[in-house]
Amino acid sequence: MSLSRRNLLGLEGVSAEEITTILDTAESLKEISYRPIRKVPTLRGKTIVHFFYEASTRTRTSFELAAKRLSGDTVSLSASTSSLTKGETLIDTAKNLLAMSPDCIVMRHSQSGAPHLLAKHIPISIINAGDGAHEHPSQGLLDMLTIRQAKGHLDGLKVSIIGDITHSRVARSDLIGLTTMGSEVTFYGPRTLIPPAADTLGAKVATCMEEAVEDADVIIMLRVQQERLTDVLFPTLREYAQRFGLGMKQMRAAKKDVVVMHPGPINRGVEMSPEVADGPWSLILDQVANGVAVRMALLYLLIGPEAA
Amino acid sequence: MSAPRPILLKGGRLLCPASGLDKKGDLLLAKGRVEAVGSKIDPPKSAKVIDCSGKVVAPGFIDLHVHLREPGQEYKETIASGTAAAAAGGFTAVCCMPNTDPVNDSAAVTEQILERAAKAGSARVYPVGAITPGLAGKALTQMAELKDAGCVAVSDDGHPVSDSRLLRRAMEYASGFDIPVVCHSEEKSLSAGGAMHEGPTSTRLGLPGIPAQAEVIAVERDLALAGLTGARVHICHISCAGSVEALRRAKEAGWAVSGETAPHYLALCDEDVGEYDTHRKMNPPLRSAADREAVRRGLAEGIIDAVATDHAPHSVLEKELEFGLAAFGVTGLETALGIILELVNEGLMSLSQAIERLTASPARILGLPGGSLAKGGPADVCVFDPAAPWVVEPEAMLSMSKNTAFAGRTLPGRAVLTIRGGKVTHQAKE
Ligand SMILES: [Zn+2]
Numbered sequence: 001m002s003l004s005r006r007n008l009l010g011l012e013g014v015s016a017e018e019i020t021t022i023l024d025t026a027e028s029l030k031e032i033s034y035r036p037i038r039k040v041p042t043l044r045g046k047t048i049v050h051f052f053y054e055a056s057t058r059t060r061t062s063f064e065l066a067a068k069r070l071s072g073d074t075v076s077l078s079a080s081t082s083s084l085t086k087g088e089t090l091i092d093t094a095k096n097l098l099a100m101s102p103d104c105i106v107m108r109h110s111q112s113g114a115p116h117l118l119a120k121h122i123p124i125s126i127i128n129a130g131d132g133a134h135e136h137p138s139q140g141l142l143d144m145l146t147i148r149q150a151k152g153h154l155d156g157l158k159v160s161i162i163g164d165i166t167h168s169r170v171a172r173s174d175l176i177g178l179t180t181m182g183s184e185v186t187f188y189g190p191r192t193l194i195p196p197a198a199d200t201l202g203a204k205v206a207t208c209m210e211e212a213v214e215d216a217d218v219i220i221m222l223r224v225q226q227e228r229l230t231d232v233l234f235p236t237l238r239e240y241a242q243r244f245g246l247g248m249k250q251m252r253a254a255k256k257d258v259v260v261m262h263p264g265p266i267n268r269g270v271e272m273s274p275e276v277a278d279g280p281w282s283l284i285l286d287q288v289a290n291g292v293a294v295r296m297a298l299l300y301l302l303i304g305p306e307a308a
Numbered sequence: 309m310s311a312p313r314p315i316l317l318k319g320g321r322l323l324c325p326a327s328g329l330d331k332k333g334d335l336l337l338a339k340g341r342v343e344a345v346g347s348k349i350d351p352p353k354s355a356k357v358i359d360c361s362g363k364v365v366a367p368g369f370i371d372l373h374v375h376l377r378e379p380g381q382e383y384k385e386t387i388a389s390g391t392a393a394a395a396a397g398g399f400t401a402v403c404c405m406p407n408t409d410p411v412n413d414s415a416a417v418t419e420q421i422l423e424r425a426a427k428a429g430s431a432r433v434y435p436v437g438a439i440t441p442g443l444a445g446k447a448l449t450q451m452a453e454l455k456d457a458g459c460v461a462v463s464d465d466g467h468p469v470s471d472s473r474l475l476r477r478a479m480e481y482a483s484g485f486d487i488p489v490v491c492h493s494e495e496k497s498l499s500a501g502g503a504m505h506e507g508p509t510s511t512r513l514g515l516p517g518i519p520a521q522a523e524v525i526a527v528e529r530d531l532a533l534a535g536l537t538g539a540r541v542h543i544c545h546i547s548c549a550g551s552v553e554a555l556r557r558a559k560e561a562g563w564a565v566s567g568e569t570a571p572h573y574l575a576l577c578d579e580d581v582g583e584y585d586t587h588r589k590m591n592p593p594l595r596s597a598a599d600r601e602a603v604r605r606g607l608a609e610g611i612i613d614a615v616a617t618d619h620a621p622h623s624v625l626e627k628e629l630e631f632g633l634a635a636f637g638v639t640g641l642e643t644a645l646g647i648i649l650e651l652v653n654e655g656l657m658s659l660s661q662a663i664e665r666l667t668a669s670p671a672r673i674l675g676l677p678g679g680s681l682a683k684g685g686p687a688d689v690c691v692f693d694p695a696a697p698w699v700v701e702p703e704a705m706l707s708m709s710k711n712t713a714f715a716g717r718t719l720p721g722r723a724v725l726t727i728r729g730g731k732v733t734h735q736a737k738e
Binding site: 012089090091109111112113114116117131132133134135169172195196197198200201 | 506507508510511512513514515516517519583584625628629630631632633
């Protein structure tokens with residue numbers, strides 16, 4: 001299996017066939033994580049730079065684990081150690097990175113489009129590990145893998161994504177990926193956190209929590225960024241939890257076989273009550289495990305022995 | 309300086325919307341003035357005769373809104389390079405906004421600009437003074453002194469006066485000296501943090517949006533204050549339908565108001581930001597396709613009086629960045645005519661109407677000389693070929709900065725000869 005692309009900047013423009021290839025590859029690589037020796041030599045001699053301009057221990061750890069299980073060499077560069085703080089531009093930094101001749105840059109950045117800028121200037125594989133409020137494609141893929149494992153398929157499913165849609169790169173990548181695969185996606189959240197023209201992205205927008213929950217096969221709750229409170233996007237965490245949180249009351253109205261997901265880390269009691277997060281519906285830990293598998297698949301397909 | 313040789317422009321299509329002239333003929337320029345206009349003029353002995361057959365001979369264009377970056381940011385543009393770019397685009401006069409460093413909020417800065425402009429010489433430079441010292445929006449500048457020093461208007465372009473009471477006072481005070489107030493209309497509390505027009509494209513790209521209402525609310529306020537004070541008020545860079553509508557109503561009310569738009573709002577829309585193209589990032593931002601249509605119609609109908617470029621040069625240091633961090637603004641002097649000719653070719657307006665928006669209309673708005681080919685007026689002329697397509701190549705431009713929104717676009721025609729005060733300031737290479 002192979003992909004006919006060098007970069008993964010987002011799920012926009014990625015075909016259903018490509019997504020299936022990535023998910024199937026992740027599925028077949030997943031078992032490596034359960035072997036006594038969790039390592040294969042696939043990426044021996046390859047160097048992967050983890051360039052995180054914005055802190056994210058979880059995503060970086062997941063990518064690093066993925067690279068190591070495939071025997072790739074990794075270098076980590078974070079905002080504080082990079083020269084970005086010294087007035088160097090992103091392109092300067094990228095060219096410096098390039099001089100170390102890596103095979104792939106995994107990049108997290110607070111600005112939307114930053115990996116696109118990098119891709120225009122340097123000729124190696126770039127994986128977007130989250131850019132501003134734009135996309136987080138590997139998260140979208142791991143969510144799809146988790147759903148596919150739970151439901152057996154992705155087409156025809158109803159997926160509700162609830163919370164801060166406007167600022168969520170996860171919501172965008174989930175939406176794009178899932179609709180490409182034939183799912184129907186509904187957004188719900190405070191009106192201040194639903195982007196203008198959300199419908200033009202291909203999502204339905206629910207008018208109340210009940211509507212968002214009722215028919216859903218999958219509910220994905222998004223993390224509340226506490227600093228949004230100071231932006232006056234919603235009045236209090238208390239009201240947020242009451243109106244936009246997922247608790248037992250909502251779960252009773254949901255379908256029997258509904259599954260619940262969250263990109264983590266959860267604000268317990270805000271977007272999700274502990275009973276829901278730890279209940280039988282929850283796929284949150286599967287998401288974490290699938291994260292490593294999906295990232296192994298991406299590295300394998302983009303810079304592995306059979307990569308284009 | 310010796311007086312330039314007389315120039316006889318022969319056999320062109322003389323097009324002067326100000327005087328209603330549109331016919332084939334000759335134009336004689338001497339002693340910095342238009343000496344004669346006629347169907348056939350015999351050249352005086354010393355005259356330089358230039359064949360203009362197949363070309364349009366129009367008044368030199370007047371740009372109400374440019375940023376020359378001098379003093380303070382000479383690495384982006386200087387008065388010399390900016391006026392050279394103006395001449396290349398067919399402009400013989402430009403009004404430069406006061407957001408320089410230092411800000412043009414005193415006679416000393418105005419005089420410095422005029423001195424350098426006199427040396428550079430490629431275009432007439434009309435400084436616009438600040439409304440408030442340092443563009444800080446706190447107090448009034450000495451507008452009467454600014455006018456005496458040579459400012460043709462006042463504006464806090466880029467930093468809209470948010471205090472409505474202060475803006476009212478500014479309009480009242482300025483109108484006492486017949487100084488036009490030029491408004492950058494933007495409600496900052498709505499636009500703050502935004503990087504592009506708020507709509508489907510900003511949502512897709514995950515970029516913070518600037519709703520059209522951030523402009524409309526401010527335009528409505530600024531026009532309402534024009535009605536209250538009776539001041540001459542000019543609205544800058546109109547980009548959306550709501551502003552056109554507001555201006556239409558204010559004009560119907562009989563207020564002394566006018567408005568301009570820029571070529572990029574006529575030719576592009578928010579979708580053209582594409583994959584984070586920072587050369588499509590400006591303020592106000594490129595709006596929706598429907599807004600673009602409304603602005604085009606507003607210009608054709610004359611509700612929007614003029615096309616100004618809002619020429620805003622930025623170096624790669626400000627543009628080769630993440631979209632959210634890149635500076636707002638694009639260059640425009642060298643591509644404006646081409647974009648206007650596209651509109652003419654599309655049948656939106658006649659060539660005469662189009663040229664009026666670049667000549668007579670801006671001259672009238674700020675009471676500037678020129679904008680006409682009338683006998684006795686300044687010998688400011690643009691000769692252009694409306695049917696000589698060319699491809700926009702940033703590297704070939706005369707502006708020091710290459711941040712054009714139209715790189716690679718084929719434009720239908722361009723200026724081939726620009727004359728300011730009877731002297732050639734630009735001649736296209738054949
Ligand atoms: Zn402005």
